[in-house]
Structure formats: structure tokens, C-alpha cells
Amino acid sequence: xxxxxxxxxxxxxxxxxxxxxxxxxxxxxxxxxxxxxxxxxxxxxxxxxxxxxxxxxxxxxxxxxxxxxxxxxxxxxxxxxxxxxxxxxxxxxxxxxx
Amino acid sequence: xxxxxxxxxxxxxxxxxxxxxxxxxxxxxxxxxxxxxxxxxxxxxxxxxxxxxxxxxxxxxxxxxxxxxxxxxxxxxxxxxxxxxxxxxxxxxxxxxxxxxxxxxxxxxxxxxxxxxxxxxxxxxxxxxxxxxxxxxxxxxxxxxxxxxxxxxxxxxxxxxxxxxxxx
Amino acid sequence: xxxxxxxxxxxxxxxxxxxxxxxxxxxxxxxxxxxxxxxxxxxxxxxxxxxxxxxxxxxxxxxxxxxxxxxxxxxxxxxxxxxxxxxxxxxxxxxxxxxxxxxxxxxxxxxxxxxxxxxxxxxxxxxxxxxxxxxxxxxxxxxxxxxxxxxxxxxxxxxxxxxxxxxxxxxxxxxxxxxxxxxxxxxxxxxxxxxxxxxxxxxxxxxxxxxxxxxxxxxxxxxxxxxxxxxxxxxxxxxxxxxxxxxxxxxxxxxxxxxxxxxxxxxxxxxxxxxxxxxxxxxxxxxxxxxxxxxxxxxxxxxxxxxxxxxxxxxxxxxxxxxxxxxxxxxxxxxxxxxxxxxxxxxxxxxxxxxxxxxxxxxxxxxxxxxxxxxxxxxxxxxxxxxxxxxxxxxxxxxxxxxxxxxxxxxxxxxxxxxxxxxxxxxxxxxxxxxxxxxxxxxxxxxxxxxxxxxxxxxxxxxxxxxxxxxxxxxxxxxxxxxxxxxxxxxxxxxxxxxxxxxxxxxxxxxxxxxxxxxxxxxxxxxxxxxxxxxxxxxxxxxxxxxxxxxxxxxxxxxxxxxxxxxxxxxxxxxxxxxxxxxxxxxxxxxxxxxxxxxxxxxxxxxxxxxxxxxxxxxxxxxxxxxxx
Numbered sequence: 001x002x003x004x005x006x007x008x009x010x011x012x013x014x015x016x017x018x019x020x021x022x023x024x025x026x027x028x029x030x031x032x033x034x035x036x037x038x039x040x041x042x043x044x045x046x047x048x049x050x051x052x053x054x055x056x057x058x059x060x061x062x063x064x065x066x067x068x069x070x071x072x073x074x075x076x077x078x079x080x081x082x083x084x085x086x087x088x089x090x091x092x093x094x095x096x097x098x
Numbered sequence: 099x100x101x102x103x104x105x106x107x108x109x110x111x112x113x114x115x116x117x118x119x120x121x122x123x124x125x126x127x128x129x130x131x132x133x134x135x136x137x138x139x140x141x142x143x144x145x146x147x148x149x150x151x152x153x154x155x156x157x158x159x160x161x162x163x164x165x166x167x168x169x170x171x172x173x174x175x176x177x178x179x180x181x182x183x184x185x186x187x188x189x190x191x192x193x194x195x196x197x198x199x200x201x202x203x204x205x206x207x208x209x210x211x212x213x214x215x216x217x218x219x220x221x222x223x224x225x226x227x228x229x230x231x232x233x234x235x236x237x238x239x240x241x242x243x244x245x246x247x248x249x250x251x252x253x254x255x256x257x258x259x260x261x262x263x264x265x266x
Numbered sequence: 267x268x269x270x271x272x273x274x275x276x277x278x279x280x281x282x283x284x285x286x287x288x289x290x291x292x293x294x295x296x297x298x299x300x301x302x303x304x305x306x307x308x309x310x311x312x313x314x315x316x317x318x319x320x321x322x323x324x325x326x327x328x329x330x331x332x333x334x335x336x337x338x339x340x341x342x343x344x345x346x347x348x349x350x351x352x353x354x355x356x357x358x359x360x361x362x363x364x365x366x367x368x369x370x371x372x373x374x375x376x377x378x379x380x381x382x383x384x385x386x387x388x389x390x391x392x393x394x395x396x397x398x399x400x401x402x403x404x405x406x407x408x409x410x411x412x413x414x415x416x417x418x419x420x421x422x423x424x425x426x427x428x429x430x431x432x433x434x435x436x437x438x439x440x441x442x443x444x445x446x447x448x449x450x451x452x453x454x455x456x457x458x459x460x461x462x463x464x465x466x467x468x469x470x471x472x473x474x475x476x477x478x479x480x481x482x483x484x485x486x487x488x489x490x491x492x493x494x495x496x497x498x499x500x501x502x503x504x505x506x507x508x509x510x511x512x513x514x515x516x517x518x519x520x521x522x523x524x525x526x527x528x529x530x531x532x533x534x535x536x537x538x539x540x541x542x543x544x545x546x547x548x549x550x551x552x553x554x555x556x557x558x559x560x561x562x563x564x565x566x567x568x569x570x571x572x573x574x575x576x577x578x579x580x581x582x583x584x585x586x587x588x589x590x591x592x593x594x595x596x597x598x599x600x601x602x603x604x605x606x607x608x609x610x611x612x613x614x615x616x617x618x619x620x621x622x623x624x625x626x627x628x629x630x631x632x633x634x635x636x637x638x639x640x641x642x643x644x645x646x647x648x649x650x651x652x653x654x655x656x657x658x659x660x661x662x663x664x665x666x667x668x669x670x671x672x673x674x675x676x677x678x679x680x681x682x683x684x685x686x687x688x689x690x691x692x693x694x695x696x697x698x699x700x701x702x703x704x705x706x707x708x709x710x711x712x713x714x715x716x717x718x719x720x721x722x723x724x725x726x727x728x729x730x731x732x733x734x735x736x737x738x739x740x741x742x743x744x745x746x747x748x749x750x751x752x753x754x755x756x757x758x759x760x761x762x763x764x765x766x767x768x769x770x771x772x773x774x775x776x777x778x779x780x781x782x783x784x785x786x787x788x789x790x791x792x793x794x795x796x797x798x799x800x801x802x803x804x805x806x807x808x809x810x811x812x813x814x815x816x817x818x819x820x821x822x823x824x825x826x827x828x829x830x831x832x833x834x835x836x837x838x839x840x841x842x843x844x845x846x847x848x849x850x851x852x853x854x855x856x857x858x859x860x861x862x863x864x865x866x867x868x869x870x871x872x873x874x875x876x877x878x879x880x881x882x883x884x885x886x887x888x889x890x891x892x893x894x895x
Binding site for chain 2 (some may be wrong): 060
């Protein structure tokens with residue numbers, strides 16, 4: 001069963017990563033990032049169960065806190081992008097090059 | 099056992115299917131709904147793994163708070179602007195390729211995992227309470243990281259406020 | 267105790283920092299601050315010196331300065347009998363000269379700057395003599411070189427002064443290169459530069475050949491710093507600096523660093539008769555050669571500069587023939603009387619508004635009685651007349667040279683002693699005795715005795731010029747200073763040491779001194795023979811001497827000129843422009859190309875950056891997989 005649980009976790013992570021790379025809509029990129037974090041957190045819970053150590057669950061708490069911060073900042077960025085260019089397409093924002 | 103496998107299969111399908119839903123749906127609002135589905139599936143898996151408290155947390159924070167936050171952010175924007183975007187990047191197939199690569203690598207690693215499962219399912223609750231077990235560790239061994247997490251959240255709050263104030 | 271020893275070097279550093287950083291505010295108190303820093307330094311040194319006299323040796327390591335795996339260079343201070351003598355001389359004489367400078371430099375716009383440099387100099391000098399390894403000595407060595415440069419060019423708006431500073435710096439570089447080569451050889455052979463790791467094992471580690479190489483390389487450093495032939499040319503030009511600087515740096519302390527270093531390395535030199543022979547011969551030659559140049563000069567500071575060269579030559583004779591104690595003893599007495607001579611010359615300059623030529627002076631003793639007396643005392647001391655200090659030390663060196671089997675050096679030394687007495691009294695007689703050469707000059711210049719703040723340090727040094735040599739007297743069968751210094755730098759043991767009647771040798775020395783004084787008296791007071799007629803009789807020699815053997819011209823045409831030519835037409839126009847600049851441009855071009863390559867990767871699209879991240883993740887995980895499979 002361990003492998004099965006880990007496959008789910010890995011799948012979530014990989015789907016999230018793929019989404020973050022291929023989508024244009026920044027809001028969906030953010031959601032994909034949430035999915036990645038959730039996948040990583042699931043690995044913690046699975047390992048916590050199979051090793052028999054509660055620390056993994058505590059770690060998930062921290063992961064959740066970081067995910068919440070990330071969403072807050074990410075949404076702030078989306079809001080600003082929208083305010084400035086009336087767009088949430090990441091391809092409209094190439095200021096890293098300049 | 100067979101019941102467990104069936105339940106797991108349903109929950110895993112919810113989680114993974116929700117994830118796929120996010121990355122293929124065009125409309126971000128629907129993607130958010132798919133995300134909720136995925137998170138609920140994950141929460142179910144957490145329950146199966148004796149992480150009851152974390153499962154509840156998952157529902158409240160992820161499926162509840164974060165989703166609501168994203169949806170509310172969407173409400174402040176023009177529906178056409180955000181929903182009429184094309185789905186994928188110009189070179190999106192590269193991203194899919196890399197995502198597949200990561201998946202393969204990770205699956206191989208996950209299948210190579212060899213851990214000592216003598217204690218599987220033990221030590222996860224004190225006197226039948228999962229919350230007690232978590233709080234016991236959290237407030238004894240991880241007090242300082244816990245406090246630092248609070249500061250991280252605070253700084254994220256500041257950051258969010260500062261960003262929305264400033265012009266790009 | 268450990269702190270006390272550290273404090274000795276810390277006080278001048280504090281003075282340096284205060285005056286260096288807050289010179290604008292300390293303005294008129296800069297001198298007081300600097301002098302009190304030195305006073306405190308001297309007071310801190312008294313107790314350790316006393317303990318060393320009683321037989322202790324201090325060697326404290328404060329921290330690891332450069333730990334390099336197997337070999338470590340500590341920051342440690344060491345006070346043994348050799349450094350104790352130096353410590354006394356440096357702290358005390360420096361203190362006196364700091365006090366004197368308060369009067370001499372009064373009203374100079376660079377008052378605080380002057381004392382900043384002076385304190386930094388003393389700090390470096392103390393590091394040089396107290397450091398317990400060669401590298402720390404080298405730091406001090408360079409530090410004093412730097413301060414010497416800064417102080418020679420102190421009046422930097424004067425072209426000659428700044429040129430003289432540069433000259434000193436460049437000539438010293440040659441010597442310093444030798445020094446660092448010597449230190450590297452020591453490091454190569456001993457895997458350490460700490461004295462305690464080197465000297466006890468010299469016999470096991472070094473062959474006479476390596477000892478010769480090390481000895482000669484170190485002596486090259488000493489030649490630069492202590493201005494021995496042919497690297498002496500900077501010292502006379504160094505007289506462009508303020509006179510107390512000449513007194514402190516270019517007579518009493520810094521230029522004797524080379525002597526100290528040779529004495530410190532006595533274990534290495536003992537192993538190499540060739541290196542010893544070179545040291546002694548160069549010393550003897552410089553002593554004689556510089557004394558001849560002092561005979562004809564009319565600039566009072568240059569006379570003293572040549573005299574310093576000559577006396578340094580004596581010191582090198584002392585350490586070169588193996589009687590290290592005599593060299594260091596002469597170093598000590600020389601610091602007293604030569605410091606005093608320079609201070610006296612400074613007092614004369616001070617009251618003569620910077621005039622230097624003996625042609626303008628004469629009969630000054632009526633105007634400056636105290637200075638005149640002190641100058642006579644100092645001249646008697648340098649001339650080697652008992653019971654003044656110079657007699658004992660000079661006699662010890664010459665007797666040592668003879669006993670160690672160097673009769674030629676002894677003869678040269680005695681002739682030089684005659685010349686020394688002659689030129690010093692020529693100086694004294696023509697400046698302080700006789701009649702005014704230019705009528706009414708003194709009246710116009712308001713020539714007067716130096717203020718108390720200048721005369722008191724001079725008197726202190728004057729007293730030391732008299733009694734300072736008495737430690738070289740026989741007391742109950744041994745000479746105290748010999749026994750003391752020989753604890754650290756034992757006299758070289760020579761098979762078949764010759765013995766001569768001490769009284770006879772002393773007699774000859776005293777006769778030489780008196781003969782010199784008498785000759786000067788005949789020529790400059792009684793004028794039975796006029797200086798002019800002597801000059802005319804030996805016209806070619808006189809011209810040669812008056813032009814200091816044309817060495818500066820020689821150096822200019824055969825070293826400086828070709829150097830410029832090579833610098834301009836080869837190094838600049840070919841090497842710099844065609845090779846170095848082009849090379850730099852090439853690297854610029856290459857990085858521009860590479861930059862272009864990487865710039866194209868910066869598309870600005872967020873997802874492209876994510877691709878790179880995922881590629882990184884894949885590489886890492888694949889690497890991990892390869893490892894675990």
C-alpha cells in the first residue's frame with residue numbers, strides 16, 4: 001500500500017508541476033502550485049503513518065502555513081498585474097528580461 | 099482489506115482527477131472547483147492514514163480558505179479577461195514533457211522506497227487523540243519553528259499589502 | 267604580564283588611532299597625546315625589561331595569525347635580552363624625541379599628521395623588535411619603511427622631499443625582496459618562521475650552504491634598511507624630512523633594525539663564515555667610505571647622515587665578526603648620541619630658520635650655550651673619548667674584530683675612528699666656535715636658545731651619552747652588557763682566538779680620537795692650516811668626496827635612466843598596450859560573447875524559467891537514481 005499512496009502523492013506533484021509550466025492563466029498556475037504543495041504534504045503524511053512518527057503531520061502544518069503565505073502573496077501579485085495591465089496572462093509579463 | 103482498496107481507489111481517483119481537471123479546464127472558476135474536489139480526495143486519504151486532524155485542516159485551509167481566497171480574487175476581475183485566455187503556452191508541450199519526466203523520475207524513486215514499517219500506524223495518537231499527539235510534539239519539539247511560522251505569515255501579509263499598493 | 271607586554275605596543279597604536287582619526291580636533295594636543303602614549307609605552311616596558319634583566323624570558327602567543335594546516339604563524343611577542351635592549355632604546359629614545367617634537371614642530375600645519383605617523387612608526391618598530399617570528403618582524407619591517415617614506419616626504423609640497431621619500435621606498439624595496447627571500451628559505455627548511463622553532467634546530471637542519479644563502483638574503487634586507495653600501499643612497503636624501511624624524515628613524519631606531527635582525531639571526535650566521543665575512547666587510551667598507559664623504563660636506567644634517575652610515579658600518583662589523591653584543595651595544599649608545607646630535611642640529615635649524623650650511627654659522631655657542639655643550643658631549647661620545655658612551659662600544663667592536671682575526675677590519679675601523687672624530691669636531695668647531703661668519707645674521711634671524719621642551723629631552727640624551735656606555739665597564743670579572751646580550755646572542759666561538767692587551771687597544775683608539783679632534787682644532791680653530799689649502803692640495807680627492815663619489819649620478823645614468831627607457835619603450839608601449847591591454851580586451855570580448863549566449867536564455871517568460879527549474883529537478887533526481895541503483 002505504501003507504494004500506492006506514494007504514487008498518488010507523486011502524481012499530484014507532477015500534475016501540479018505540469019500545470020504550472022503549461023498554463024497561461026496565472027490564477028490556474030497558482031492553483032497548480034497549491035496542488036504541488038499538497039502532493040508534497042501528502043508524502044509527509046504517508047511517511048508519518050508508515051514510519052510511525054507524528055513529526056510528519058507537524059511538518060504538514062508548516063507546509064500548510066507556507067502554502068497559505070504563498071497564496072496570499074501570489075494573489076497580491078495577480079491583483080497587481082491585473083490592476084496594471086488588465087490581464088492575467090503570464091506571457092504578457094516579461095519584465096524579467098529587461 | 100478489499101474495502102480499504104476500494105475506498106482508496108475512489109479517493110485517489112478524486113485527488114488525481116481533480117488535479118487533471120485543474121490543468122485542462124479553461125475557466126479558472128471551474129478549475130477552482132476541480133481543486134476543491136482534489137483536496138477533498140486528499141483529505142480522505144489523510145483520514146485513511148490516521149491523520150484526522152490534518153484531514154480537517156486540509157478541508158478548512160485548502161478546500162475552504164485558499165479556494166475561497168482565489169475565487170474572491172477572481173470576483174474582483176473582469177470575467178472575460180480571465181476566462182477567455184487560451185489554455186496553453188506556445189511551447190506548452192515542453193512543459194508537459196518536463197512534467198512527465200519529473201513524474202517518471204519520482205515514480206521510480208517512490209517504487210524504490212524501502213523503509214522499516216514495523217511501527218506503521220503506531221504512535222500517531224495519545225490516548226486515542228490525534229490532536230493531542232500533534233500538539234504534544236508541536237509545542238515541545240517544534241515550538242521555535244512554530245513561532246517563526248507565525249512571523250512568516252505576518253510577513254506574507256505585509257508583502258501582500260505592500261504589493262497591491264505599489265504600481266508595477 | 268601578558269597584558270602588560272601587549273600594552274607596550276598598544277599605546278602607540280592608540281595614539282596613532284586618536285591622532286589619525288581625530289587629528290582635526292586634537293590639533294594642538296596631538297603632540298601631548300602622542301608623547302603621553304609613548305611615555306605610557308615606556309612605563310609599560312620598564313617592568314618587563316627589569317624582569318628580563320633578572321633572567322626571565324617572555325614569549326607570549328596572543329592568537330594564531332595565519333593557521334595553514336601543518337604550519338602556523340602565531341601573533342606572539344617575545345622579550346629576551348636582545349629585544350629588551352632594543353625595547354629600552356626604542357621606547358625611551360622615541361619618548362624623548364616625541365617630547366622634543368612638540369617644540370620643534372610647533373605651528374606646522376601638519377602637526378597632528380606628523381604625530382600620527384610618528385606613533386605608527388613606533389608601533390611598527392615595536393612589532394619589529396618584539397615579534398616572535400620572522401613574518402611578524404617583516405610586518406614591522408615594512409611598517410617602519412612605510413612610516414619612513416611618509417615622514418621623509420612629510421613636507422610633500424616640496425618636490426625634493428617627496429622625491430626623497432620615493433627614493434627611500436624604492437631602494438628599500440630591493441632590500442625587502444632579499445629579506446622575504448630569506449624568510450621563505452627559512453620557511454622551506456624549518457617549516458616554521460617562529461624563532462623558537464628555528465634557532466635551536468639550526469645545526470640539524472641547515473647545511474653551511476643553505477645558511478649562507480639565508481644569511482646573505484637576510485643581509486640584503488639589512489643592507490636596504492640599515493643603508494649599507496651600495497643601498498645607502500636613500501639615507502642622505504632622507505634628511506629632507508623633519509629633523510626629529512631623522513633623529514628617531516634615520517639615526518636611532520629604524521636604520522638599526524638591520525643590525526638587530528642580523529644579531530637576532532645569530533644562530534644562522536654562526537653557521538656560515540662566508541655570510542659573516544660579507545657582513546663584516548660591507549660594514550667596514552661602509553664605515554670607511556661614509557666617513558670620507560662626511561669630511562667635506564657643509565650641510566649639517568648630511569654630515570650627520572654620513573656619520574650615521576659610518577656608525578652603522580661599525581655595528582655591522584660588530585655583528586659580522588661575531589661579537590653580537592658589541593654591535594648591539596654600539597646600537598644602543600649610538601641611539602643616544604646620534605639621536606642627540608640630530609636633535610642638536612634640529613635646535614640649530616630651529617633657531618636659524620632652517621639654514622643648514624656650516625658656512626653661515628660659527629660662534630653659535632654664545633647664542634645657544636646649552637645646545638653647544640650637548641653637541642660637544644655627543645661629539646666626544648661619537649669620537650670615542652672615554653668616559654663617554656661611544657668609546658666603550660666602539661672599542662668593544664674593534665677589539666672584537668681583532669680578536670676574531672680580522673686585523674684589516676681593525677685597521678680600517680681605527681682610521682675611520684680618526685676620521686669620525688675629525689669630521690664631528692670640524693662640525694662642532696665650525697658651527698659653535700670661532701666667529702660669526704656672516705655679520706648680523708643671527709641678529710636678523712633672532713637666533714636664540716631652543717625652548718625647554720626641546721632642551722630637556724636633549725639633556726636626558728646627553729646624560730645617557732655620558733653614562734650609557736658604563737654598562738660596558740668590567741664589573742667583577744665580566745662586562746654586564748656582554749653577559750646580558752650573550753644570553754640571546756652568544757659571541758661566536760673561534761678556534762685560536764687571538765688575545766691582545768686591552769689597555770693597548772684602548773690606548774690606540776683613544777689616540778685616534780684625540781688625533782682627530784686635534785686635527786680639527788688645528789684646522790678650524792687655530793687655522794694653522796686652512797681648510798682651503800688642504801682642499802687645494804688634494805683637489806681630485808676633494809672633488810670626488812664633495813660630489814659623494816658621483817654615486818648618485820652613476821645610479822641615475824646607469825640604473826634609473828635605462829629603467830625609464832625600458833619602462834617607457836618596452837613595458838609601456840609594447841607590454842602594456844600590446845599585450846596586457848589587448849589581453850584584457852580579449853577577456854572582455856570573450857565574456858561579452860558568453861554573455862550574449864546566456865542572454866538569449868533570458869526570455870522573460872515565466873514558464874521558461876519553470877522549465878529550467880524542472881530540468882534541474884530532473885537532473886538531480888536522475889543523479890540520485892543512478893546512485894541508488
